[in-house]
Amino acid sequence: MQILKRAIKPETCISFLHIYQTTWGTAGDICLIRESVANSGSSKFVGHKVQLALPKGIERHYLAGFPVIKVAGHIGDGHPKDKHSEWEAYEGVKREIVIAALKPWGFKLIESDVAI
Numbered sequence: 758m759q760i761l762k763r764a765i766k767p768e769t770c771i772s773f774l775h776i777y778q779t780t781w782g783t784a785g786d787i788c789l790i791r792e793s794v795a796n797s798g799s800s801k802f803v804g805h806k807v808q809l810a811l812p813k814g815i816e817r818h819y820l821a822g823f824p825v826i827k828v829a830g831h832i833g834d835g836h837p838k839d840k841h842s843e844w845e846a847y848e849g850v851k852r853e854i855v856i857a858a859l860k861p862w863g864f865k866l867i868e869s870d871v872a873i
Contacts, residue, residue: 765810771795772858773804775820775827776837785837787844787858788818789826798823805861809854826850828858829866843867 769792776785789809795802800821816824829844831837844864846855859866 765812767808767810768792769806770809770811771802771804772807772861773802774837774862783836785831786827787829787855787862787864788820789828789854789858790820790823794823807857807861809857811854826854828855829864832867841865 770789771792773788773790774785775788776783778784789807789811790802791811792806798821800823802823811826816826818825818827827847828850829846831842832845833843835842840863842864844859844866846852846866855866
């Protein structure tokens, strides 16, 4: 018997910037949400549409009750919307996914010592 592998079909995801206040200032995350999930609710996610082949079940976080994938976090000083801001990939997220999510925003991904 032969095992057949199926390719994951690319689907449209929304890459959006989640900004929030902390005790030390303003922080931000670049997140992905599947467009089909975003359109199923009453919340509106504003961001850039990207085509990605994502496996099922990699959503680990929830925003407004929707499953999202946090791909990168803002590091350094300044506001997360600043074009010169630097971003670091979260552990466990593939580098290709992070680059695809950051590209429409024009943000810079820094190299980290975490194996991605």
